[in-house]
Amino acid sequence: MQCPRCGKELAQQRYESATVDVCRACGVWLDAGELERIIQTHEKAFTTSQIEETLKANAAGLPPGEKTGRAACPKCGACMDTFNYNYSTGIILDSCPYGHGVWLDKGELERVQIHMEHWDREASQKRPDWRKMMDKTSQDLADREARARQARRDMLGPAGRMLESALDALSHIPQQP
Numbered sequence: 343m344q345c346p347r348c349g350k351e352l353a354q355q356r357y358e359s360a361t362v363d364v365c366r367a368c369g370v371w372l373d374a375g376e377l378e379r380i381i382q383t384h385e386k387a388f389t390t391s392q393i394e395e396t397l398k399a400n401a402a403g404l405p406p407g408e409k410t411g412r413a414a415c416p417k418c419g420a421c422m423d424t425f426n427y428n429y430s431t432g433i434i435l436d437s438c439p440y441g442h443g444v445w446l447d448k449g450e451l452e453r454v455q456i457h458m459e460h461w462d463r464e465a466s467q468k469r470p471d472w473r474k475m476m477d478k479t480s481q482d483l484a485d486r487e488a489r490a491r492q493a494r495r496d497m498l499g500p501a502g503r504m505l506e507s508a509l510d511a512l513s514h515i516p517q518q519p
């Protein structure tokens with residue numbers, strides 16, 4: 343397989359419990375399921391400064407220097423989708439739309455691991471607080487949505503209401519895979 347960034351041949355390398363495909367200059371390719379396996383094994387130890395840096399970066403959201411160029415899946419050549427790992431970590435991964443795996447730019451695998459391990463450690467102590475926070479957030483979102491809906495209805499009048507229910511019906515048609 344070839345590196346999706348520079349085109350050089352990827353080298354197989356052992357990383358914790360998985361065999362991964364590495365480009366020294368650019369990053370690492372993980373087949374489907376390998377990322378989950380690596381996150382579960384927790385073999386690699388990180389320094390305090392690595393952990394602090396990662397958590398700071400996570401809190402800051404999307405890094406400005408993140409590559410936005412779309413890479414091709416090394417297995418099938420399809421244009422990969424970029425996504426923010428675990429929704430808001432600021433760690434941007436590329437994943438094959440056909441589920442072959444994910445590409446992580448240099449340093450991102452370590453950042454994902456640090457993020458997940460920290461998350462695990464803190465989870466048991468902080469879970470009650472997080473739950474409260476999440477309940478409140480989803481309640482706020484539901485409230486905001488309801489208010490926005492009402493405002494739209496008030497603004498649009500009867501014709502708008504008809505249009506809205508038509509759009510609603512459309513959005514509930516299940517997507518073709």
Ligand SMILES: [Zn+2]
Pocket residue numbers: 345346347348349350365366367368369
């Ligand atoms: Zn490369």
Ligand SMILES: [Zn+2]
Pocket residue numbers: 415416417418419420438439440441442443
């Ligand atoms: Zn693919």
